[in-house]
Amino acid sequence: MAEHDHKLIHAFGALAELGQEITNKNNFQETIRTSLHLISGAIGIMRGAVARYARFGHELNMLAVRGLGDDFPLSLMLTSEDERQFLTNGLSPIEISQAQALPFFQVHNVSFDKRRLELFVPLVVRDEIVGAIFLGEKATAEPYTKYEKEIICAMGQHIGVAISQRNLMAEIERHAEDNRRMFDEMRSTYHDTVKAFAAAIDCKDKYTEGHSVRVGKFSEIIAMELGWGKDEIEGAAVAGYLHDVGKLTVERKIINAPYRINAKESAELNKHPGVGYDILQPIHHPYTDVPLAAKYHHERLDGRGYPDGLYDREIPFIAKIVTLADSFDAMTTDRPYKARRPAKDVVDDLQKNSGVQFAPELVTAFLAGMLRELKGEDRTKRFRRLLGRDYMEAEGIVDKLKYTLNEMAPTTPMTYIAAAGIGDRSLH
Amino acid sequence: MITHSEPVTSAQPVTEKSVIRAGDYLNKLSGEQIEYECKRQLEAGCKELVVNFAETELVNSIGISILLGIIDAASSNGATVVFSDVNETTVELFEMLGLSKHVTIADSAPQLTKIWQNMIIS
Structure with missing residues (x-):
């Protein structure tokens, strides 16, 4: 079997597991940690992080971080220009060389460079920013291929939906709590x-x-x-x-x-x-x-x-x-x-x-x-x-x-x- | 002295050479316990870490990610990593995803001993 086919089967396995993980009613934090493992393991990525976007604070808050060190920023403030660019780009990977043009990236450029980050993926679901994925270099030290980027996109969609659902649930819970208080x-x-x-x-x-x-x-x-x-x-x-x-x-x-x-x-x-x-x-x-x-x-x-x-x-x-x-x-x-x-x-x-x-x-x-x-x-x-x-x-x-x-x-x-x-x- | 560590959270004695059994835990999130134990050994001064796959039939993406974490930690601590008793399918997977670039793959215990002897000689 050709190596490409092997990679495809392995990546499909990871995608299937990710789908299962997200539909299971597991702890949200664990789901995100598993998701990061699955992306890293599907392609052989040394380090990475998954962040959730806080709409009111305009921040990307890290939910899972692997191999980026203890001093990696856990919260990144976005500007309106960042948000505009994310929405224009949609859910597709951005090479770090291009992402460096984004205002928030410039603030943390030294930190990102030190961790040898290579890809940045804004998670956009139904025209809303819900989070982002940061990915470091591959174990092979080769650049990401087009096919690998597509796999990352597919997995990113799953993760984006999981975060979006979680946000929705939190909103429903907040409304339910308001209603309960009002009822009391x-x-x-x-x-x-x-x-x-x-x-x-x-x-x-x-x-x-x-x-x-x-x-x-x-x-x-x-x-x-x-x-x-x-x-x-x-x-x-x-x-x-x-x-x-x-x-x-x-x-x-x-x-x-x-x-x-x-x-x-x-x-x-x-x-x-x-x-x-x-x-x-x-x-x-x-x-x-x-x-x-x-x-x-x-x-x-x-x-x-x-x-x-x-x-x-x-x-x-x-x-x-x-x-x-x-x-x-x-x-x-x-x-x-x-x-x-x-x-x-x-x-x-x-x-x-x-x-x-x-x-x-x-x-x-x-x-x-x-x-x-x-x-x-x-x-x-x-x-x-x-x-x-x-x-x-x-x-x-x-x-x-x-x-x-x-x-x-x-x-x-x-x-x-x-x-x-x-x-x-x-x-x- | 070589210690054989079970993939559990309880503390294992730390020496310069340690063997961690991957078992079948590696395919689940609980496999992070193995990563934790490896990191503990590395931070305490272990310089040659062996991950034994004798009981591991298949390594999935979660397992690969955990192993990458171990490789990264070893690299940061200036330690070497050996994967022993890895089956053929898993070796192919490690090669395909680039893990074999960072570790030595030993087929069996005799070969592992030989690797260590070479390490000592060099």
């Missing part, structure tokens, strides 16, 4: 808005100050105890924060009445779930169930709630969570006409109304969370912060919780309603 900001703004709304709702009712915020936090605890994911927990908290948003339209004197309100006033107050739904429905929430929680947080499993008298399965799950959180807060805070109830009584009430007013699995999860905190298994102090230490550590509460949970454990999440003989539409 929007999410934070959304949460701040929700909390501001909750504060506005609570302002209207001087006797239940902080109620919406606490319902949000109790709802969050229930969702956490159910093992929900981060987004779902946030959704439950938001549903709790906004459950009473409809009260914004109810007259302040009804909300703040220091007496048991009459039927007319009660009818007015009972509109707030529906009004809340109407307020929240047009808003595009990240958590879709938020308006439903507002609308159905006064429904009961036995169908005796309002506004629609829904039964068990008809009630959205998120509303069941908020119902429990809402009632728990009502029982554990002082009202103008009623002092807060002792913790043990509240536990009794929750057990008694489990399956009637509240979903049993939620009551169990909630009480289990409380017990874990009291036993020191959960150190977040979530309940203590909301209810106060003295209230939470009332005598006998731990035993009460254990006893209640033992009693409730055999029950299934399904309702007691059928057993109680109360018509349950959801079962049919």
